[in-house]
Amino acid sequence: xxxxxxxxxxxxxxxxxxxxxxxxxxxxxxxxxxxxxxxxxxxxxxxxxxxxxxxxxxxxxxxxxxxxxxxxxxxxxxxxxxxxxxxxxxxxxxxxxxxxxxxxxxxxxxxxxxxxxxxxxxxxxxxxxxxxxxxxxxxxxxxxxxxxxxxxxxxxxxxxxxxxxxxxxxxxxxxxxxxxxxxxxxxxxxxxxxxxxxxxxxxxxxxxxxxxxxxxxxxxxxxxxxxxxxxxxxxxxxxxxxxxxxxxxxxxxxxxxxxxxxxxxxxxxxxxxxxxxxxxxxxxxxxxxxxxxxxxxxxxxxxxxxxxxxxxxxxxxxxxxxxxxxxxxxxxxxxxxxxxxxxxxxxxxxxxxxxxxxxxxxxxxxxxxxxxxxxxxxxxxxxxxxxxxxxxxxxxxxxxxxxxxxxxxxxxxxxxxxxxxxxxxxxxxxxxxxxxxxxxxxxxxxxxxxxxxxxxxxxxxxxxxxxxxx
Amino acid sequence: xxxxxxxxxxxxxxxxxxxxxxxxxxxxxxxxxxxxxxxxxxxxxxxxxxxxxxxxxxxxxxxxxxxxxxxxxxxxxxxxxxxxxxxxxxxxxxxxxxxxxxxxxxxxxxxxxxxxxxxxxxxxxxxxxxxxxxxxxxxxxxxxxxxxxxxxxxxxxxxxxxxxxxxxxxxxxxxxxxxxxxxxxxxxxxxxxxxxxxxxxxxxxxx
Numbered sequence: 001x002x003x004x005x006x007x008x009x010x011x012x013x014x015x016x017x018x019x020x021x022x023x024x025x026x027x028x029x030x031x032x033x034x035x036x037x038x039x040x041x042x043x044x045x046x047x048x049x050x051x052x053x054x055x056x057x058x059x060x061x062x063x064x065x066x067x068x069x070x071x072x073x074x075x076x077x078x079x080x081x082x083x084x085x086x087x088x089x090x091x092x093x094x095x096x097x098x099x100x101x102x103x104x105x106x107x108x109x110x111x112x113x114x115x116x117x118x119x120x121x122x123x124x125x126x127x128x129x130x131x132x133x134x135x136x137x138x139x140x141x142x143x144x145x146x147x148x149x150x151x152x153x154x155x156x157x158x159x160x161x162x163x164x165x166x167x168x169x170x171x172x173x174x175x176x177x178x179x180x181x182x183x184x185x186x187x188x189x190x191x192x193x194x195x196x197x198x199x200x201x202x203x204x205x206x207x208x209x210x211x212x213x214x215x216x217x218x219x220x221x222x223x224x225x226x227x228x229x230x231x232x233x234x235x236x237x238x239x240x241x242x243x244x245x246x247x248x249x250x251x252x253x254x255x256x257x258x259x260x261x262x263x264x265x266x267x268x269x270x271x272x273x274x275x276x277x278x279x280x281x282x283x284x285x286x287x288x289x290x291x292x293x294x295x296x297x298x299x300x301x302x303x304x305x306x307x308x309x310x311x312x313x314x315x316x317x318x319x320x321x322x323x324x325x326x327x328x329x330x331x332x333x334x335x336x337x338x339x340x341x342x343x344x345x346x347x348x349x350x351x352x353x354x355x356x357x358x359x360x361x362x363x364x365x366x367x368x369x370x371x372x373x374x375x376x377x378x379x380x381x382x383x384x385x386x387x388x389x390x391x392x393x394x395x396x397x398x399x400x401x402x403x404x405x406x407x408x409x410x411x412x413x414x415x416x417x418x419x420x421x422x423x424x425x426x427x428x429x430x431x432x433x434x435x436x437x438x439x440x441x442x443x444x445x446x447x448x449x450x451x452x453x454x455x456x457x458x459x460x461x462x463x464x465x466x467x468x469x470x
Numbered sequence: 471x472x473x474x475x476x477x478x479x480x481x482x483x484x485x486x487x488x489x490x491x492x493x494x495x496x497x498x499x500x501x502x503x504x505x506x507x508x509x510x511x512x513x514x515x516x517x518x519x520x521x522x523x524x525x526x527x528x529x530x531x532x533x534x535x536x537x538x539x540x541x542x543x544x545x546x547x548x549x550x551x552x553x554x555x556x557x558x559x560x561x562x563x564x565x566x567x568x569x570x571x572x573x574x575x576x577x578x579x580x581x582x583x584x585x586x587x588x589x590x591x592x593x594x595x596x597x598x599x600x601x602x603x604x605x606x607x608x609x610x611x612x613x614x615x616x617x618x619x620x621x622x623x624x625x626x627x628x629x630x631x632x633x634x635x636x637x638x639x640x641x642x643x644x645x646x647x648x649x650x651x652x653x654x655x656x657x658x659x660x661x662x663x664x665x666x667x668x669x670x671x672x673x674x675x676x677x
Contacts, residue, residue, distance in 0.1 A: 049589065050542045052526045056635035056643070074620065074635070078523050083588070085523035086516070117517035117675050118620055206553040208535040208564060209649040210628050256651055274652055277530055277545040302643055304658035318658060321638050358640035361616035385616045387663020388640040403640065404663035406615070411665040431664070439641055439658045 051080035053089075053148040055121075056319045057140065059162045061344050062357045062365040064379065068130045069164060071095060073110065073121045073153065077144050093121045093142035096158065099132040101372075105158060110140065125164075134373065135165040154320030155299055160342040162322075165355065167367060170377040171421040175414070178384035178405040183412050183430040186452060186463030190217075190226045190239045192246070193459040199245050201460050202232025203435065204255070211434060214460030216260040216441035217453045218268075218308075223446045226462050227262050228453075229270065231255030236268060236290070239462075249290040254282075259438040261308045267293065269313045269326070271306040273438075280335065283315065283326045296332035299324055299339040305440035310349040316440070323347065345369055348394055356392045358403070361385045366392055366401060366418075378418050387411070391443040391450075395467060398424060400450065402443050404431070413442070415450065417467055425469055432456060500548045501559040505539035505592035510585035515676040516574050518621040525572045525621075525632060525645045527589060528654045532562035533647045538571060539563075539592035540654075551650050562654055563594070565630045566602060568647040569623060570595030572632060573672040575609055582609040582674055599630040603668045615662050615669040623670040624661035630670070631661060 054076045060069035077089040092112075096105035106129075110121035121142060129136045139161040142151045154162055192201040194213065203213040216229040228237040228246070234253055237246035251270060259271040266288030275281045281303055285293040302318040312327035315338070322342035326333055333341070345353025345367075353369040362385055367377040378399070380386075387404035390413065394400070399418040404411055405428070417425040432454030444451045450465040532546030536556035540563065541547065548560030556564075563571060571587045579596055587593055597607060603625035605612040615624070623632050624644070631646030634656050644659040661667040 049527060050544070052523050054526060058636055059638060061638055074519075076519060076522050076526060085520040085527075085586075086513075088519065114519075114677070116619055117519055117677050118522075119519045204649075204651065206649050206651065208556070208628075209553070209651075210626070257657075273657055274655070302656050302658055304637070304639075304641065316639075318637060318643055319635065357638045364640075385663075386640060388660040404660070406663040406665065408614070408668070409665060411663050433664060433666070439660045440639070 049078075049081060049083050051146065051148060052076055052078040053144055053151070055142045055151045055153060057153050059154075059321055059344070060164045061162070061321075061355050062165055062167055062367055062377070064170065064365075065166060065168050068127065069125050071110075071123045071125065071138070071140070072113075072115075073140055073142060074118050075121055075142060076119070079146060088119055089144050089146070091119075091121065091142060091144045093140055095123045095138055095140045096161070097126065097129050097136055097138045098161075099129055099134070099136050101137060105137075105139075110142070133166065133168070135163055137161040137163050154322050154342060155317075155339040156320070156322070156342050159340040160322065163344045165367060165369075165374055167365060167374060167377040167379070170365065170367075170379040171418075173378055173380045173416070173418065173423045175380060175382040175384075175416075175423075175426070178382065178412070178414060178428070180405075180407070180410050180412055180428075183428045184465065185430060186465045188461050189451075189464045190228060190246075190462040191459055192228060192230075192237060192461070196233070198248055199237075201228060201230045201237065204232050210436055211455075212257060212437075213435040214437065214453065214455060215255070215257050216438045217444070217451070217462055218260050218262040219444050219446045219449075219451050219462075220262055220266070221264055221446060223449055225262075225266075226451070227260065227268065228460065228462070229258060229260040231258050236260070249286075249288075251284070251286055251290050252292055253284055257436065257438050259306045259441045261306045261313050263308055263313070269306055269308070271298075271303055271315060271438075273303070275301075283313070283332070285327070285332060294332045296326055297335050298326070299335040299342075305438065307346065309347045311347065314347060316346070317342075323353075346392070352394070354392045354394065354399070356389050356401070358386055358389055364389060364401065364403060366399060368394060368399060376420075380416065388440070390440055391445060393445045395445060395448055400445055400467060402450070413452075415465070415467075417469065419469070425467070427465075429463070429465070430454065432461075435460065499559065500561045501534075501537070501539050501592050504541065504547075504561075505590050506588070508588055508591050510574075510576075510587045510591065510593075513574070513584045513586050516584045516674070517676050518619075521572050521574065521621045522634065522645075524574070525568075525634070528563065528568060528572070528647070529645070530653060530655065532560060532653045533564060533650050534558070534560040534562040535564050535650070536567070536594055537561075537563050537592070538567035538587075538594040540589055542589055546653050553650050563647045565647045566597050566599045567594035568654060569602060569630050569632060570597060572621070573609070575607065575672070579607040582607075584674070599625050600627045602630050602670050603627060605670060609672050609674060611671055611673055613669045613671045615667070618662065618669045618671070621672075621675075623672075624659075624667040625670045626661075626664075626666040626668075631659060633662075
């Protein structure tokens with residue numbers, strides 16, 4: 001080291017000048033920026049109330065013989081600048097029917113109505129349409145004055161209409177009253193403690209927030225890898241075979257009750273639930289190592305779940321209540337394409353779809369479609385209320401349905417293995433929902449193994465059930 | 471050239487510090503700068519449709535623990551508020567404050583009448599989620615979850631959300647003020663079947 005290097009530097013006042021100029025410029029810029037931002041906020045805050053225009057519809061996906069559905073659209077509409085929420089605007093609409101997908105749609109004007117204080121537009125399906133043995137397709141266009149664009153329900157309109165299918169030969173399954181307290185906890189195959197360590201799974205921060213963590217999971221097709229989505233730590237934990245510790249894969253996600261689907265090549269699709277202002281939630285696609293392969297918005301405001309299908313991932317989206325493919329030919333599909341390729345049933349391979357409709361307090365209608373026609377169908381009735389249908393998926397020649405059963409005080413999941421025309425097997429599982437997870441992220445079926453995501457005060461786990469029947 | 475680097479460094483540091491400070495202050499200024507204490511407007515009736523409109527206007531407007539004031543510009547004007555502080559003065563309601571305003575209730579728990587609160591009226595109301603769950607207050611009752619309909623609520627000890635629509639798979643589209651990282655919006659939820667949640671109804675709706 002040279003002498004010059006050891007010598008203390010001489011203070012030079014001239015060096016201060018540019019630094020002081022920088023401080024001065026920074027203060028000025030910051031003041032201008034904050035001032036502009038504040039005035040913009042103040043202006044927005046004092047603007048008039050915005051327009052409201054939204055519509056929802058519970059589609060008549062499945063129906064029993066003799067039922068002639070009345071189509072009901074709840075419509076909310078208030079003009080811009082009107083503070084009184086009871087002062088609605090004029091709305092009208094048209095529903096379009098056809099019995100055969102090769103025919104042109106027939107238009108029928110929706111009639112204004114109200115029920116329980118809800119403004120509605122309704123239509124009774126024409127008798128000739130309702131009586132068609134192969135069902136009918138329909139969509140609605142709802143309009144209002146002003147600048148609002150018409151609402152199409154479902155979003156794909158004529159390209160991907162709703163479909164209502166009659167079930168003339170549905171097998172009836174009577175469940176009676178559910179007996180609580182005999183739930184099978186299953187074989188625990190994965191467990192991760194709550195915490196921030198490399199083997200732990202995190203809880204979302206927020207004292208005012210209920211416990212949310214390990215929001216979703218999936219299992220590879222060979223059943224050898226369970227992937228737990230640790231959204232709080234923005235990572236996936238891969239539990240492989242009998243390895244005691246998981247492999248952590250970092251993911252660039254925003255999380256927030258995200259759902260997860262893994263693909264055969266180990267890639268992962270994460271469906272987020274919170275969108276940027278004016279946008280819809282994102283599906284993020286990662287390779288096995290966590291490298292982002294693509295991002296796409298969902299077509300609709302409220303996606304509910306994502307599943308891997310034989311032709312790529314599909315997302316159940318609301319308010320259309322349709323399964324929409326988010327990838328096509330190895331590339332992510334833009335929102336418009338998703339809506340135009342939507343279907344009422346979840347694709348389950350070999351050209352088949354499963355359609356489910358829970359109606360009333362204790363009834364589920366379910367059908368397997370092949371080539372667009374009902375192949376097999378069931379009507380399941382329960383004296384105990386049935387809640388969310390978490391899973392409806394074929395296992396070989398059977399259909400597995402997992403639905404929640406609940407009372408005021410308790411809840412469990414009931415697992416139904418429908419074998420031909422009868423109930424082949426039934427058992428229940430605990431709900432184990434200490435922490436909240438993605439709404440329909442609790443169950444996965446791989447071959448004849450059913451997997452369940454649960455949580456308790458210690459951590460999150462995955463339990464397995466063998467559905468193979470003797 | 472010798473003065474360029476110190477100029478740039480000091481500019482960046484000063485600008486950064488100033489903006490961080492201003493941002494923190496901005497987050498705590500939404501209520502102070504925009505909200506009011508105006509009296510509510512008594513109304514002779516309310517419909518579920520009208521309450522859905524109140525709720526839809528709060529969509530995208532953020533979340534504030536213990537809060538109850540928002541505008542209608544479809545964005546959270548105080549994003550990324552600290553999670554652990556109920557007094558940061560940010561935009562949005564929390565779950566129970568949101569429900570109180572959407573159900574157009576009175577601060578007087580013995581009053582089951584209808585009060586139209588302005589969006590920018592900063593009011594949370596007297597009920598926590600747990601109080602709603604217990605059916606506290608003259609306008610509120612608990613009901614079977616099987617019969618819940620639009621704008622009825624599902625409440626747990628720590629959260630409450632309103633039914634916006636029912637889905638074919640037995641889930642519901644819930645409109646709710648969920649949390650700072652979520653804001654206020656419509657999501658698919660399975661609260662109805664969860665034993666943590668009870669059905670709650672505001673009484674007095676006009677048909």
